[in-house]
Every structure is written in C-alpha cells, then in structure tokens.
Amino acid sequence: MSHPILDVAGLTVRYPGAAQPAVRGVSFQLGRERLGIVGESGSGKSTVGRALMRLLPGAEVSAERMRFEEVDLTAATERQMLKIRGARMSMILQDPKFSLNPIRRCGLQIEEAYRTHVRSSRAEARARALAMLEAVQIRDPERVYDLYPHEVSGGMGQRVMIAMMLLTDPDLVIADEPTSALDVTVRLQVLKILDDLVREKGIGLIMISHDLNLVRNFCDRVLIMYAGRVVETLAARDLDRAQHPYTRGLLAAQPRIGGKRAPLPVLQREAAWNEDREEMA
Amino acid sequence: MKALSVEKMSIRFGSVTVLPEVSFEVAAGECFGLVGESGSGKSTVLRCASLLLSSWQGEVRIGGVPVREMPLMERCRTLQMVFQDPYGSLHPRHSIRSVLSEPLRIHGLDDREARMAQALEDVGLPPDFLDRYPHQLSGGQRQRVAIARALILEPAVLLLDEPTSALDVSVQAEILNLLARLREERSFTYLMVSHDLAVIDHMCDRFAVMQAGEIVEVLPRDAIPSNQADAPYARELIGASLTYERAL
Numbered sequence: 001m002s003h004p005i006l007d008v009a010g011l012t013v014r015y016p017g018a019a020q021p022a023v024r025g026v027s028f029q030l031g032r033e034r035l036g037i038v039g040e041s042g043s044g045k046s047t048v049g050r051a052l053m054r055l056l057p058g059a060e061v062s063a064e065r066m067r068f069e070e071v072d073l074t075a076a077t078e079r080q081m082l083k084i085r086g087a088r089m090s091m092i093l094q095d096p097k098f099s100l101n102p103i104r105r106c107g108l109q110i111e112e113a114y115r116t117h118v119r120s121s122r123a124e125a126r127a128r129a130l131a132m133l134e135a136v137q138i139r140d141p142e143r144v145y146d147l148y149p150h151e152v153s154g155g156m157g158q159r160v161m162i163a164m165m166l167l168t169d170p171d172l173v174i175a176d177e178p179t180s181a182l183d184v185t186v187r188l189q190v191l192k193i194l195d196d197l198v199r200e201k202g203i204g205l206i207m208i209s210h211d212l213n214l215v216r217n218f219c220d221r222v223l224i225m226y227a228g229r230v231v232e233t234l235a236a237r238d239l240d241r242a243q244h245p246y247t248r249g250l251l252a253a254q255p256r257i258g259g260k261r262a263p264l265p266v267l268q269r270e271a272a273w274n275e276d277r278e279e280m281a
Numbered sequence: 282m283k284a285l286s287v288e289k290m291s292i293r294f295g296s297v298t299v300l301p302e303v304s305f306e307v308a309a310g311e312c313f314g315l316v317g318e319s320g321s322g323k324s325t326v327l328r329c330a331s332l333l334l335s336s337w338q339g340e341v342r343i344g345g346v347p348v349r350e351m352p353l354m355e356r357c358r359t360l361q362m363v364f365q366d367p368y369g370s371l372h373p374r375h376s377i378r379s380v381l382s383e384p385l386r387i388h389g390l391d392d393r394e395a396r397m398a399q400a401l402e403d404v405g406l407p408p409d410f411l412d413r414y415p416h417q418l419s420g421g422q423r424q425r426v427a428i429a430r431a432l433i434l435e436p437a438v439l440l441l442d443e444p445t446s447a448l449d450v451s452v453q454a455e456i457l458n459l460l461a462r463l464r465e466e467r468s469f470t471y472l473m474v475s476h477d478l479a480v481i482d483h484m485c486d487r488f489a490v491m492q493a494g495e496i497v498e499v500l501p502r503d504a505i506p507s508n509q510a511d512a513p514y515a516r517e518l519i520g521a522s523l524t525y526e527r528a529l
Binding site: 040041154183184185186187188210212213214217249250253254255256257258259261263264265266267 | 318452455457458461479483521524
C-alpha cells in the first residue's frame with residue numbers, strides 16, 4: 001500500500017481501573033478499501049474505532065504509530081481533532097434511536113453536521129442535506145427533512161445517519177455495527193447504500209461487526225479480534241479458509257439455513273490465544 | 282407433553298390494533314417459530330399467551346385447557362418464558378440462589394437445594410454458581426440461569442423470546458444446543474420468537490411469518506432453503522435472509 005489512509009501500529013488502550021488493556025498491540029493499514037473488524041463482544045473492536053476517533057476520554061491510549069493521512073493522531077490536539085472528526089473521518093453508530101438527537105428534526109441535524117465544517121449559507125446546507133437524503137434513497141427528502149427521529153423507522157434513521165456522516169466527504173468512515181439494530185430485509189438495503197457511496201466516493205471504510213456474514217459480503221479484508229488482539233487478517237473471500245482456530249470456531253458455531261440440525265460445534269477457547277505473538281499477519 | 286393452540290388472539294393498545302387476529306397450533310413436543318420484522322407483534326403473542334398482558338381477546342389453550350382458566354400456580358407450572366436480554370431479565374441484587382429458590386418457595390416444593398443443583402446442572406453450570414450475582418456472570422451464563430429459572434418448575438411449554446439475539450455467535454451455539462438437548466430429554470413444547478431465519482431453520486419444525494400483527498404464512502422449515510413461500514412478504518423475508526447468507 002503506497003499511501004495508506006490510516007496507518008496504525010501497536011495500538012494499546014487501557015480503561016481506567018481495568019486489569020487488562022482492552023486493546024493490545026493492534027496494527028493495521030487501511031487504503032481505499034473496506035476493512036472489517038470482527039470479534040465477540042468485549043474483544044475490543046469498538047474500542048479500536050473509538051481510539052481512532054480519539055473518543056475515549058479517560059482511557060490510556062498509546063501507539064507506536066497512529067497516522068491518519070498527514071495527521072499524527074497520537075499527537076494531534078483536541079482543536080485539530082475537532083476539524084478532523086466529522087469532516088475527514090466520521091463514525092456511523094449502531095442504533096439511530098439512540099444516536100440521533102431526539103428533539104431536533106432529522107434535516108436540521110444533517111445540516112448542522114455540514115455547517116459545522118463548511119462555511120455556507122443555511123439555504124446551501126439545506127440543499128446539500130436534501131441531495132444527500134436523496135442519495136441514501138429516501139424517496140421524499142423534503143418530508144423526511146422535517147421529521148423528528150422518533151417519526152422515522154430504524155432503517156430510515158440509519159440512512160439519515162449515513163447521510164449526515166457522508167455529507168462532508170470524509171476520507172475515512174468507521175461504521176460501528178451499522179445494521180445490527182435493523183431487520184434483515186432493511187439491513188441489506190442500508191448496506192447496499194453505504195457500500196455504493198463508499199465505492200463511488202473512494203472512501204476508506206472500517207466496518208466493525210460481530211456478524212461474519214456481513215463482513216464476508218461487504219468487506220475486502222477482515223481483521224479478527226480476540227481479547228483485544230488481532231489474531232488473524234484475511235481477505236474476506238478467503239474467510240472460509242481461515243487458519244486460526246478461533247476464526248474457524250466462530251464460523252462453525254454459526255447456524256446455517258439448510259444446514260444439518262446436529263448440535264453446533266461450540267468454541268473451545270485456549271489460553272494460548274491470549275499470548276503475545278511476535279509476527280503480525 | 283402438551284400442545285398449545287392460539288385461537289383468534291387479538292389485542293389493542295389504545296387506538297392501535299397490535300394483533301388483529303392471530304391463530305395457530307403448536308403440536309405437543311414441537312418447536313414452533315415466529316418470525317417477522319420488528320413491530321410485527323411476535324413478542325406480543327408470547328406476552329399475551331403467558332398472560333403478562335391480559336387485556337386480549339381470544340383463547341389460548343395448553344393441553345386443551347384455556348390458560349385464563351388455569352389457577353395462577355398451575356399456569357406457572359405449565360408455561361414459562363425466557364426473555365431476550367439476559368442483562369435485563371435477572372434482578373441485579375438477587376443471587377442466583379434467590380432467583381432459583383423463589384419459585385420453589387412460592388410453589389411449596391421440597392428438596393430445594395437438590396432441585397436448584399439439578400437445574401444448574403441441566404443448563405451446564407457448576408453448583409457453586411448459586412452464590413453468585415448476575416454481574417459476576419457472562420451473557421451466556423446469565424441466559425443459562427434464565428433458562429434454569431424457567432425449568433425449575435418443570436413446565437410443559439417454554440416461550441422463548443429471542444433467547445439468543447443478545448449473545449455472540451459462539452455463545453448462541455451453546456444456548457441453542459442446550460435448548461435442543463433439553464427438548465429432546467424432556468419433550469418440551471417450544472414457541473420461539475426470532476428474527477434470524479438461520480436460528481429458526483436450525484431449531485424449529487415449522488414457523489409462522491408475521492407482518493403487522495398478522496400471520497401471513499405458516500411454513501415447514503424445509504421451505505426455507507428453496508424459498509417456497511407463497512405470501513409476498515414471507516418470500517421477501519426468506520429471500521433477504523438467503524441473500525444475506527449467500528451474497529457471495
């Protein structure tokens with residue numbers, strides 16, 4: 001990768017009072033591609049995303065290297081971060097019910113995200129917001145613009161969130177479980193929209209998820225995390241050929257449509273997976 | 282083994298009709314699934330059947346006896362429910378011992394220690410977990426405790442409301458295996474709500490697809506892989522699940 005958007009080496013995060021760091025020595029590079037981070041709850045995948053956005057006040061974050069384009073994220077001041085967050089690097093959160101402001105109209109929230117970073121008139125911001133709502137395939141943008149978050153469905157809310165996060169043309173989008181609060185039928189539509197926009201605009205995407213099917217279908221490359229560590233890095237299409245027993249265990253534990261109804265193989269955890277490894281895949 | 286039948290169940294919350302009219306039959310010892318999008322009324326069916334909601338019309342019979350006519354004690358010993366979120370369904374300040382001993386005390390059952398130990402063993406937890414509190418357990422262990430609590434009165438019918446959707450795949454596999462094993466050993470009748478068709482396919486013999494409070498179609502599990510549904514919504518749901526699983 002000649003010019004990675006993101007270059008992380010040895011990222012370690014420790015929450016105050018925790019015996020073990022939540023993330024231990026994570027290293028990866030991201031180009032203009034879609035990278036999936038999968039693991040169980042508590043494996044540290046969301047913490048990695050938040051550490052990149054510098055959204056972990058109080059936690060002890062250290063890294064040998066954490067660069068976002070020309071910015072050194074380990075040294076950037078909060079003032080610099082305010083210019084980067086939401087403008088060049090943005091985050092799509094899990095549940096639109098909890099991450100949109102309940103007492104402001106959807107359209108105004110999208111507009112605000114734009115006006116925070118770009119000097120523009122209200123009319124221009126409104127026009128941009130409406131165009132973006134259309135881009136996320138909301139049929140009647142004018143109407144949705146004036147709705148409050150509780151008046152829109154989950155899938156619609158998540159599209160509003162995607163519109164808000166992509167409006168400033170970021171180079172990097174971190175999607176933290178973007179569809180796990182949505183129904184299967186809606187999930188595919190939302191993923192498709194996100195996927196099309198990311199490809200079209202050449203955005204680097206980090207997709208954080210516990211869902212192996214999702215990363216297999218919507219990512220180029222996958223990092224598998226276990227207990228704060230990356231245990232394996234794979235091309236998404238090679239997921240079935242995973243070597244690490246943890247990845248294989250996760251894949252086997254997944255019930256499949258049309259599968260045998262025999263008891264599912266249960267993951268046998270080994271202490272060795274926690275140990276330090278010198279080489280990185 | 283007892284069969285469960287739901288006849289013309291309907292409920293309104295204020296001016297909103299949540300279930301217009303739902304009827305279905307679950308054979309004794311069967312595992313029957315309910316699927317549908319959020320807000321389609323799947324969980325409401327379970328809440329009505331277990332009389333957590335009582336202002337509904339219609340009839341639910343277990344082994345031929347209407348649940349409304351069962352005395353409370355008998356009802357609790359006939360049907361039990363396992364809830365979606367093991368983080369929310371156990372009292373944070375009650376030890377596992379008090380969680381499991383309360384139903385035994387209420388029902389005046391003897392041999393409490395032995396029954397509690399047996400219930401924990403059934404769900405694959407060591408007996409010394411009795412003195413733990415929910416915060417000392419992982420999500421999967423909590424869900425096992427919730428299942429043990431449902432089992433301890435030896436009911437015939439278990440209502441499972443998304444029993445694994447708050448859990449990781451690896452833990453989900455353990456809980457699904459546990460539920461399948463218990464059904465085999467005790468011939469329970471399960472009524473299981475899930476939004477994951479792969480889970481339904483793995484566990485259930487038949488399932489009903491719900492949309493806006495109505496059952497649009499009842500299908501056998503074999504209809505999933507080749508999408509043999511007739512109702513448009515059921516086709517769409519199964520189609521989406523298949524694409525999602527096989528998109529590559």
